Amino acid sequence: MISIKAYANCDHSYVVWVADKPIDKCLGFALYRLPAGESTPQVVETFVGPETDTKVPAGTSRPSTVWPIQKFMWSDYLVDTHSDVRYQVVAMCGDDFDSMKPGVKSPWSNTVSLVSPPGAVIQAYFNRGVVSTQWVARQLQSNKKSLKDLVDPPTGKSNKVRDFLGGELKRALLNLLDSQCRAGAHIYASLFELSDPEVLPAIEKFGQRAHVILSDGTHKAPAKKAVGKKKAKARAAPKKNGGPFDENAEARSALRAAHVEVHDRMVGGNHFSHHKFIVFTNPMSTTEPVAVWTGSTNLTYGGICTQANNGVFIRDAAIAQRFLTQWKELVKVGNGYPPELAKFDASAQSQPVGGGKVTAWFAPNPMIGPKPKKGNGNKNGDYADLKYARSLIQNAQEGVLFLVFNPGFRGTLLNDILDLLNNSSKNKKLYIHGVANQDPTGGPDKSPLIFVHRNKLERSDAAAEDNIVLPAAVNAPSSAKAKDKAAAIALQKWVKQVDNYWQQESGGLGMVRVHSKVIVVDPLGKHPVIITGSHNLGPKASSQNDDNMVIIENDGDAAAQYAVNIITIYNQYRWRFQQVLAAKNHETLNQWNGLLAPWKSQSSYFSGDKAKELKFWT
Incomplete structure (x- = not known):
C-alpha cells in the first residue's frame, strides 16, 4: 500500500x-x-x-x-x-x-x-532567487548577456529571466502597489534598500501619497572594479560631511522628484535601519491602515531576483496600525537611537488573525536579564523578541525547518536550533532541516555555509576559499585553482563527465544566496509556527537595528507554504555544496550518472533518517 x-x-x-x-x-x-x-x-x-x-x-x-x-x-x-x-x-x-x-x-x-485565496488574511510569497541553476545557465547562453544585465534592466523594464527569478513575489508586490495606487491608498514604508528597476517607479507613482523612511543601506561604498580600461562607477557618492556612504542616493533623489514624502534615516556605525515593510491604508480613509507587507526582501534587483527571499502580506488593521506606529516613531527619532526607542519597542503587539495569531516584535528593544560577562561570546545579551521565539523553538514536537541569513555567532535562534541537535531526546524525536548563509568575516566561525541535513550538522571548511564553499556554480573558479589545484582538477573532471547534460552555471552576484530569515516549527502539526520578517534572528538585530520579527501561529496553510519553500531552496544548494566540498577535501565526488536498474537504494527509505523524513511529511 x-x-x-x-x-x-x-x-x-x-x-x-x-x-x-x-x-x-x-x-x-x-x-x-x-x-x-x-x-x-x-x-x-x-x-x-x-x-x-x-x-x-x-x-x-x-x-x-x-x-x-x-x-x-x-x-x-x-x-x-x-x-x-x-x-x-x-x-x-x-x-x-x-x-x-x-x-x-x-x-x-x-x-x-497554488493560489492564495483573494481574501486570505495571511498571504505568503516567494521568489525563485536561485541563480546557480541549469535553466539560468541556458538563458544566459542564449541571450548572450550577463546575469547583471538581465536582472537589472533599464528602469521600468523586465524580461523573461527577471520575471522567472522574481517569481510570484515580484508579481504580487508590483500588482499590490499598482492596485492600491490606482485605488487612491497611501503607503507608509521603511526601507533598508531601494533600487529595483520596477519597484522604484511603482512607488514613485504614488507621489504625495507615498511616505517613505529611506535608510542609507549598508553605508559602505562598493569597491570599484576595472572594466576593460575603464573604472566602474559607484552607485552614489559619500555624504559631503564625511558621513556614511548613501547606498540609496539615486532612489532618494528619484522619490523626491516624484513628490514622495521622504524621511532620511542615516544611521551609520554598527546600526542598520533594516526594515522592508510597507503599510497600506484604506483608500476611502487614508489615515486608516488596513494591511502590511513585510518579510526578508530588500527592494533591489538582488533582493527581488538573485537571492532566496520571502514576503508576507498581512490583512489586519491592528497589526498594520502597529507597523504604522513604528513608522511614526522612527520619523520622530531621526537618525538616532535614543533609549526611548528601545523602550517603545519593549513589548509586542499580538492579535488574533483568522484562526491563528500574529505577534509583531520591533527592534531595537531593551536587553533583558544580566549584562553578559566579558568573554562569554555573546556581547549583546538576550532580548524579549528572541526569548519569545526561542520558547516556541524549544517546544517543537515534530520538526524545525529554517532558512537563515547572517544571524551572528552567539545567542541567536540558529544557536537554539543547533542546541536541539545536542539534546538526544529532542534529536531523536524531531526532524531538523535547513541552511544558514553566514558572513564568515564577522566572527570566530569562518563557515559561510551551515547545513542541517536530516538532523546532521554540516559546515563548510573553515579554511576554504569562499568561492568554492558558497552554494554557487558547480565549477572551479580561477581563485580556487590558485589555492588548491587538486580540488580544482577533481571538480573540473566531474564537470566534464556530465558535460552532455551540464551547462556552466552563474556564481551569482555577491556572497548572499539565501537571504530569507525564516524558521518554521511544526509546520504540519497541531501548533504550526512561522518566524519571519526583516530580523536576522540574532542579538545584534535585536539590540542595534531597526527590524521587525513577525511570528504567525496556528496558520497551517501558511506554515506548509513556507515549509515547501525551505525544502526546495535547501535541496537546490546542498547537492552543489556536497560536490564542491568533496573536491575541496579531496574526497570522491558524487558519480551518480542516471537511473539504475535494479533500484537498490529503494530500501534506504524504509529505515533511518530517510524514513524519519518521510514520516514527518506524510
Whole structure:
C-alpha cells in the first residue's frame, strides 16, 4: 500500500509518498497530476534518464512513466502556478526500463492550491532567487548577456529571466502597489534598500501619497572594479560631511522628484535601519491602515531576483496600525537611537488573525536579564523578541525547518536550533532541516555555509576559499585553482563527465544566496509556527537595528507554504555544496550518472533518517 500527501505554495507543489514495504522489482515511480476541472491526468515529466542513455541532448525530458522517479518525494516545478491540483503515484516495475510495467498505485492525494485565496488574511510569497541553476545557465547562453544585465534592466523594464527569478513575489508586490495606487491608498514604508528597476517607479507613482523612511543601506561604498580600461562607477557618492556612504542616493533623489514624502534615516556605525515593510491604508480613509507587507526582501534587483527571499502580506488593521506606529516613531527619532526607542519597542503587539495569531516584535528593544560577562561570546545579551521565539523553538514536537541569513555567532535562534541537535531526546524525536548563509568575516566561525541535513550538522571548511564553499556554480573558479589545484582538477573532471547534460552555471552576484530569515516549527502539526520578517534572528538585530520579527501561529496553510519553500531552496544548494566540498577535501565526488536498474537504494527509505523524513511529511 502507498500513501501520499501533497503540499504547495504560490510557486510549485511538493509531493511525498510512502510504501508500507519495499516494492518488488520497483524501478521508480510514475507521478500523475490532475488539475481541478480536468478529467484526464497529466503525466509529470522528469529530466534524468537511465545511466545507459548517454546520448540524450541537454534539457531533454520524458514522462515519468518512461523515466521514473527513483525517490519518494518530488518538487513539481512544471505545474500551473494558478491552479488547484492533486497527485497519484504508480510504481513502475520490471527487470529493466524497456520492459517495466505499472504496479501498485497510491490513491489520489489531497487537493492543493497554488493560489492564495483573494481574501486570505495571511498571504505568503516567494521568489525563485536561485541563480546557480541549469535553466539560468541556458538563458544566459542564449541571450548572450550577463546575469547583471538581465536582472537589472533599464528602469521600468523586465524580461523573461527577471520575471522567472522574481517569481510570484515580484508579481504580487508590483500588482499590490499598482492596485492600491490606482485605488487612491497611501503607503507608509521603511526601507533598508531601494533600487529595483520596477519597484522604484511603482512607488514613485504614488507621489504625495507615498511616505517613505529611506535608510542609507549598508553605508559602505562598493569597491570599484576595472572594466576593460575603464573604472566602474559607484552607485552614489559619500555624504559631503564625511558621513556614511548613501547606498540609496539615486532612489532618494528619484522619490523626491516624484513628490514622495521622504524621511532620511542615516544611521551609520554598527546600526542598520533594516526594515522592508510597507503599510497600506484604506483608500476611502487614508489615515486608516488596513494591511502590511513585510518579510526578508530588500527592494533591489538582488533582493527581488538573485537571492532566496520571502514576503508576507498581512490583512489586519491592528497589526498594520502597529507597523504604522513604528513608522511614526522612527520619523520622530531621526537618525538616532535614543533609549526611548528601545523602550517603545519593549513589548509586542499580538492579535488574533483568522484562526491563528500574529505577534509583531520591533527592534531595537531593551536587553533583558544580566549584562553578559566579558568573554562569554555573546556581547549583546538576550532580548524579549528572541526569548519569545526561542520558547516556541524549544517546544517543537515534530520538526524545525529554517532558512537563515547572517544571524551572528552567539545567542541567536540558529544557536537554539543547533542546541536541539545536542539534546538526544529532542534529536531523536524531531526532524531538523535547513541552511544558514553566514558572513564568515564577522566572527570566530569562518563557515559561510551551515547545513542541517536530516538532523546532521554540516559546515563548510573553515579554511576554504569562499568561492568554492558558497552554494554557487558547480565549477572551479580561477581563485580556487590558485589555492588548491587538486580540488580544482577533481571538480573540473566531474564537470566534464556530465558535460552532455551540464551547462556552466552563474556564481551569482555577491556572497548572499539565501537571504530569507525564516524558521518554521511544526509546520504540519497541531501548533504550526512561522518566524519571519526583516530580523536576522540574532542579538545584534535585536539590540542595534531597526527590524521587525513577525511570528504567525496556528496558520497551517501558511506554515506548509513556507515549509515547501525551505525544502526546495535547501535541496537546490546542498547537492552543489556536497560536490564542491568533496573536491575541496579531496574526497570522491558524487558519480551518480542516471537511473539504475535494479533500484537498490529503494530500501534506504524504509529505515533511518530517510524514513524519519518521510514520516514527518506524510
